[in-house]
Structures are given as structure tokens and as C-alpha cells.
Amino acid sequence: MYTGIVLGTETILSIELKDGFNTIHVSNEKGFMNDAFIGASVAVDGTCLTVTGISEDKSYVSFDVGQVSLDLTSLGQLKLQDRVNIERSFKMGMENGGHNLYGHIEATAQIVNIIDFGQTRQFDVQMPAHCMKYFFLKGFIGLHGCSLTINRVDLSQQQLSVNLIPETLRLTNFGQKNIGDQLNFEIDQTTRTLVDTLENIYARQRAI
DSSP: OBOSOOOEEEEEEEEEEOSSEEEEEEEOTTOTTTTOOTTOEEEETTEEEEEEEEOTTSSEEEEEEEHHHHHHSGGGGOOTTOEEEEEEOOOTTSOOOSOOBOSOOOEEEEEEEEEEETTEEEEEEEOOGGGGGGOOTTOEEEETTEEEEEEEEETTTTEEEEEEOHHHHHHSGGGGOOTTOEEEEEOOHHHHHHHHHHHHHHHHHHHO
């Protein structure tokens, strides 16, 4: 499990194209993964990945990305030297300053507008229409691994807006994102359960 509090960014050093999956090698410049081990879980741009290799000097960590993840997330679009958001998995006793995230990406949302307000920034993102029922004003969304508050919901346009403070822009790769870029998003599982349960109850009542 994750909290959506990104530690910082690391660099894609190389990408190996294999049969049904890619292996990505991610730098460990900031030491976020110094105590990582084979089999550990790390969120890379919000996607929960398993550590499959560690260099002897711990300068980089390797992850295998399966075809489903390559198709569903932005990881299939990664290029050399891209910066990716990194979060280590939550440990019992730690402060959870964000929200509960699992690294199970639903799909990608496209940035359709960027508005700067002084040192802060607003992203307007285009969502898949069938997912809009899970989002509401002042609720939250996991975007590229970041736990963010939703500040606008436009059901007619299937759009959401989030605002990024300077610290978020500093720590994450959001400062390098442009209109047209894809962001991995995760739905709050509690909200999904409530919405789906209520829909099923209502559907059964109508069928009686």
C-alpha cells in the first residue's frame, strides 16, 4: 500500500524490450531505494512494480513491466532520461499524510489544460467517461502516484481539475508535464465499493 506522498523523482537509465514485458532500469541517485530488495514493491509514476534487480553499487534498480501495465499505463511510453515519481511502500507505524493507494492503475487521463496561478499550477485532465461517477468535489485522486484533492468536476466534459503547490511541483515530475501528456490515475477503492454497491442495490430494486 502507498500514501500518495511521492518521495521525489529518479531517471530512466535504460529500457529492455523483452517477450511480453519490458525491463526498466531506474536510477537511485537520491538513495530512496538503498534498502530495497528483490521482491520489494515500489510505486513508479503511481504503478506498483516489483523490484527484480539491484546493481551491486545500488546506483540503479530494475523492474519488469508486464504487457497489461504497458498497455494500461504511461509506462509503455517511457523514454531514456525521463523522470519518474518514486514512492516506497507504506510501513506500519509511519505517518500517512496522504490517502490509501494501492498502485493499481485504472487507466490514463490526458492533460487538456494547464493554468499557472503565481507559483502554483492547475491541471485540467480528461477522464474516461465511465470513471466519472467515482470522483467528486474535494474528494481525491491518485495521479502519477500523487494523492491530490479534486477542485473541479465537470460531468458534461468528463474533466477534473487539481491544483499543485510549489512543493509538489518541486518533488515530482509534474513540472515537466505538458498539455497532451498522459497521467496514470487510481480510483479510491472505498469510493468504488460504495458506488458499485449502491448501483447494484438500485438495479436489483428496479428489477423487482
